[in-house]
Amino acid sequence: MNQDQLHRIATAMVQPGRGILAADESSGTIKKRFDAIGVESTEDARRDYREMLFRSDEAMKKNVSGVILYDETIWQKAKDGTPLVKLIEAAGSLPGIKVDEGTQPIVGSPNELITVGLDKLAGRLAKYYEQGARFAKWRAVIDIGVGLPTWTCVKLNAHALARYAALCQQANIVPIVEPEVLMDGAHDIARCEEVSQWVLQTVFQELYDQRVFLEGIVLKPNMVIAGKKSPVQASVEDVARATIRVLKRTVPSAVPGIAYLSGGQSDTDATAHLDAMNRIGGFPWKMTFSYGRALQAAPQKAWSGKEANVPAAQKAFSHRARMNGLASLGQWTAALDKAG
Ligand code: 5MM
Numbered sequence: 001m002n003q004d005q006l007h008r009i010a011t012a013m014v015q016p017g018r019g020i021l022a023a024d025e026s027s028g029t030i031k032k033r034f035d036a037i038g039v040e041s042t043e044d045a046r047r048d049y050r051e052m053l054f055r056s057d058e059a060m061k062k063n064v065s066g067v068i069l070y071d072e073t074i075w076q077k078a079k080d081g082t083p084l085v086k087l088i089e090a091a092g093s094l095p096g097i098k099v100d101e102g103t104q105p106i107v108g109s110p111n112e113l114i115t116v117g118l119d120k121l122a123g124r125l126a127k128y129y130e131q132g133a134r135f136a137k138w139r140a141v142i143d144i145g146v147g148l149p150t151w152t153c154v155k156l157n158a159h160a161l162a163r164y165a166a167l168c169q170q171a172n173i174v175p176i177v178e179p180e181v182l183m184d185g186a187h188d189i190a191r192c193e194e195v196s197q198w199v200l201q202t203v204f205q206e207l208y209d210q211r212v213f214l215e216g217i218v219l220k221p222n223m224v225i226a227g228k229k230s231p232v233q234a235s236v237e238d239v240a241r242a243t244i245r246v247l248k249r250t251v252p253s254a255v256p257g258i259a260y261l262s263g264g265q266s267d268t269d270a271t272a273h274l275d276a277m278n279r280i281g282g283f284p285w286k287m288t289f290s291y292g293r294a295l296q297a298a299p300q301k302a303w304s305g306k307e308a309n310v311p312a313a314q315k316a317f318s319h320r321a322r323m324n325g326l327a328s329l330g331q332w333t334a335a336l337d338k339a340g
Contacts, residue, residue: 002172006216007256009134009174013094013218014257014286017325018065020176022261022292023050024098024137026070033296039305043072051078051087052303053296056314059321060091068096068137068176068290074128085132096135096176097128099164103141112153115140118163125171135174137220138164142181144195144227154202162206169213176259176290178220179203183263185227189234193224193242200250214254220290221247222263223273236269240276244283253284260287262294267320268337270294271327278330288328295320 013020025033031041039045050073054060067088074097076084085095101117115138125136140157142149161177168175181196200221207214224242226233234242247258262270270291277287289295298320303313319340326332 001169001213003213003216005172006169006174006213009094010216010218010256013066013135013174014259014288015065016286017329018063019289019291019324019328020096020259021053021064021067021295021321022137022290023053023073023296024068024070025292026098026102027072033300034305037300037304045305046072047076047084048079049300049303050076050084052310052313053299053317054084054087054091056317056321057091059314059318060088060093063321063325064091064093065288066094066096066135068098069133070098074131074133089132094134095132096137097133098139099124099128099136099168100138106153106156109150109152111145112143112149113141114153114156115160118160118167121164121167122171125168125173129171129173133173135176135218136164136168137176137178139178139180139220142179142195142199144181144185144187144191149195149199154199158199158202158206161203162210162212165207165212165217166210169216174216174218175212176218176220177203177207178261180261180263181222183222183225183228183265186229187227188230188232189224189226189238189242192222192226193246196222196224197246197250200246204250204252214252215256217255218290219251219255219258220261221258223260223265225263225265225273228264236272236276239273240280243273244277244280247285248283251285255285257286257288259290262289262291265294267294267297268334271320271323271332271337272334274324275327275330275332278328281330286328289324291324295324
């Protein structure tokens, strides 16, 4: 393991003003996104769409530190034959790869999910490194509900995340550790805070037990937020304060940075929350974005599968990337966002 390299890459991923584009939708998820804009999800359409994003010079050069790819994309070539990975590198951004293989019901707690993909992971990581991947991502999904999550779910997922992280570092790949507490339920912000704290504390205990080099990871957590169906939604400041409080209680300061998922928040909510946290400040890590939906919803709509719409889609993507870049510095304003 090259600890210097791992630390350098992890630090570059969370450098000020930049964050991560999560473009690692698996085939089922990208089909859902394309269905919403009336585009058939063929291999070529997925390539055209992602090529459009990676050729968005302004966003990629100024605000995107890294891109999380799906297995299909890391081997794909642009229309002119350039590997998509090379487009990302040429923009000064780092290619990364989602290495989990989705989820399965937990034996003994079938309403909860365990993320799978550890078998043969070491071999896959070596191939991804050769192809240019310098970081990876593994997402654990934790649902809040009546009697959920169970300790079984929290413990199993934390163990798998740490095992994945250790294998990544052995391959000189920075692991993004993503334990996502879902915002799908009707729970209030206090319940999300309680569960997020439990999950993060368990994840860091497992990382410690498995001797993961903390200076060479990036944490990708949910923000502490009320469930979508909760009648009581917290203010931007309450979300920011609760999220910082939980992270301060659970995340060692050796970790270089935190790159949040957006989790189904609106584009501007995700930006406003990140901005509010960075305005509060007083924490030891960089805080930035690793958004999928909150970066891509606008460009997807603008693109709608038409070549003629590429400039408009790139403009929409660059705008969201710039707004989130500002939020990572605590310099975003709603007025700037509206001005487009
Ligand atoms: C882009 O979405 C990612 C892939 O999800 P699937 O494996 O279900 O296709 C997802 O893991 C993503 O990286 C994170 O959840 C963050 O994305 P959001 O949309 O929550 O910001």
